[in-house]
Each structure stands twice: as C-alpha cells, then as structure tokens.
Amino acid sequence: xxxxxxxPRYKITEKSQAVAFWCDPISGHATLYWYRQILGQGPxxxxxxxxxxxxxxxxxxxxxxxxxxxxxxxxxLKIQPAELGDSAMYLCASRSRSSKNIQYFGAGTRLSVL
Amino acid sequence: xxxxxxxxxxxxxxxxxxxxxxxxxxxxxxxxxFWYVQYSRQRLQLLLRHISRESIKGFTADLNKGETSFHxxxxxxxxxxxxxxxxxxxxxGTSYGKLxxxxxxxxxxxx
Numbered sequence: 001x002x003x004x005x006x007x008p009r010y011k012i013t014e015k016s017q018a019v020a021f022w023c024d025p026i027s028g029h030a031t032l033y034w035y036r037q038i039l040g041q042g043p044x045x046x047x048x049x050x051x052x053x054x055x056x057x058x059x060x061x062x063x064x065x066x067x068x069x070x071x072x073x074x075x076x077l078k079i080q081p082a083e084l085g086d087s088a089m090y091l092c093a094s095r096s097r098s099s100k101n102i103q104y105f106g107a108g109t110r111l112s113v114l
Numbered sequence: 115x116x117x118x119x120x121x122x123x124x125x126x127x128x129x130x131x132x133x134x135x136x137x138x139x140x141x142x143x144x145x146x147x148f149w150y151v152q153y154s155r156q157r158l159q160l161l162l163r164h165i166s167r168e169s170i171k172g173f174t175a176d177l178n179k180g181e182t183s184f185h186x187x188x189x190x191x192x193x194x195x196x197x198x199x200x201x202x203x204x205x206x207g208t209s210y211g212k213l214x215x216x217x218x219x220x221x222x223x224x225x
Contacts, residue, residue, distance in 0.1 A: 001155075033212065036200030042118075043158070043199050055210050091158065100165075101146060101211050102205050105158040 002026045004106035006092050012112045018080035021109045025074070025094030033103065034067055034077050035091040043091055049075060082113045116205050119143040120216035127191050128224050135186040135219045137175075137201030147184040148213070151174055153197045155162040159187075163197070171195070191223045 005024040013019050016035040020069035025032050030051050038055070046065065048056040052072035060067065069075040079086055089110050117140045127133050139145060149161040162170045164177040164184060175186045184201060201216040 027186065031210075040217070042202075043213075044215070044218050045212050048212055050210065056206070056212060095211075101164070102148075102160050103161070105214060106162075109158045 002017040004094050004104055006082070006090075006106035006109055008109055009107065010110045010112075010114065013075075014114050015084055016081040018078065019082050019110075019111060020079075021077045021090050021092075021107060023075045023077070023092030025092070026104055029094035029096045029104070030072070031093075031095040031097075032069060032075050034075070035093065037089040037091055037108070039088070046077070053070055068114050079111075082111075084113050087111055087113045116203055116214050118201050118203050118216035119197070120199075120219050122128055122219050123217070124220050124222070126222045126224065129193055130190050132174075133151050133188050133191040133195070133221065133223075135199050135221065137184045137186065137216060139182050139184065139201075139203050141182075141203055141205060143205060145179075146198075146211070147175075147177055148201045148202045148204065149173070149184075150188050151197050152200070159184055191221075193223045193225055196221055196223045198203070 007022050026034045032049040037043040047060045047067045049069045052069050062095045067077045091108045092106040097105045121137045147164045151161040152158045173188045177184050195209050198218050202213045202216045204211045208211045
C-alpha cells in the first residue's frame with residue numbers, strides 16, 4: 001500500500017540554525033499539506049499546495065518558514081533560523097482529487113531545537 | 115472561524131464497557147467531519163467520516179447539526195482501541211479542503 005514518505009524522522013538542531021524537511025506524497029496526489037503538531041495538541045495547518053502552487057499559507061510564519069513543491073510532486077519545508085518554539089512534530093499529508101476528501105499522513109519529522 | 119473542541123484529554127474505560135469520545139465544532143458552512151486515530155508508533159490515519167455513515171472497527175459517529183456535535187461511540191471497547199483520537203473538520207470547499215483538528219483524546223482501555 002502506497003504511503004506518504006517523510007525524512008528525516010528525527011532532527012535535532014541548535015537555535016538559529018537552518019533545518020529542512022522533505023515529503024514525498026502518494027503518487028498522483030495533487031494536494032499536499034504541511035502541518036505542525038505541538039506536543040499535546042492537534043495538528044495545525046501550515047501550508048497547502050495544489051500541484052506546484054501554494055493555495056493557502058496564511059498560517060505559515062513567513063519570516064522564517066518557507067515551503068516549495070517545484071515540480072508538483074515532492075515538497076520541502078525549511079526553517080531558517082530555527083527557534084526554541086519550533087520544536088514540534090512536522091506532518092505531511094496528501095490527498096488525491098478522487099479520494100473523497102481523505103488526507104493520508106506521513107509518519108512525521110520530530111524536530112528538537114536546543 | 116472554524117473550531118473543533120474535544121473536551122476530554124484522557125478517557126479510561128475497562129474492556130467491554132461502552133465508550134464515547136466527545137467532539138463539538140463551530141463552523142458557519144456545511145460541515146464535513148472526520149475521526150482520525152493514531153495507534154502507538156503508527157501514523158495518523160482515518161477512522162471514519164460522517165458522510166460515509168459507516169461503522170469501522172465497531173465505532174460509529176453521528177453528525178448532530180443541532181448540537182454541533184460529532185461524538186464517536188463504541189458499545190464494547192477492546193484493548194486494541196487504546197490510541198489517540200482526533201476529531202477534524204474539513205472546510206474550504208471540496209477542491210481546496212483543509213482540516214482543523216481538535217486537541218485529541220487519549221483513550222485507554224484496561225483489561
């Protein structure tokens with residue numbers, strides 16, 4: 001069964017360093033989402049792509065976060081510089097046009113900022 | 115703005131007992147609601163959606179628009195039901211739909 005792939009699984013970095021997370025959605029899924037999940041809370045949407053275009057980045061802290069999906073397939077989320085408050089799980093999800101609004105999630109990247 | 119509230123952070127029951135995980139929402143449009151589940155060391159996955167009106171692993175959930183609720187129920191809990199459960203609301207239309215999640219309920223089923 002196809003799955004959303006994310007890497008790395010874990011990332012430890014120091015404050016003010018740059019970090020990047022990668023996501024490969026299920027093949028053929030046009031919509032890709034990045035969520036942030038702080039410990040003890042539900043996931044919160046950061047950015048949504050439709051193919052290679054951003055359709056919603058209203059919750060993305062654009063002074064330090066950026067996201068791209070250049071060829072409309074895999075995606076990268078970057079933080080520069082990282083801050084202590086960025087420590088969280090970063091989840092990627094994808095959805096096909098015919099998937100009845102069902103989003104499929106990756107295993108996530110756990111970020112710890114020291 | 116849309117919001118999903120799960121009032122119970124933790125819920126403990128014994129095996130064979132009924133279980134109900136509460137979910138309330140606020141949304142001005144026509145809601146589409148989901149329950150997602152995360153078992154230990156596994157990724158977040160869909161449990162059920164209100165539109166399909168299915169029973170999955172013995173769980174059911176009915177959308178009550180009058181009470182703006184979408185509670186998840188199971189008549190006889192099993193130990194393998196122990197997990198984190200998230201209620202989620204989809205908004206933004208079918209083409210660009212996005213999810214707003216509740217804070218989650220940790221269900222523990224004791225033997």
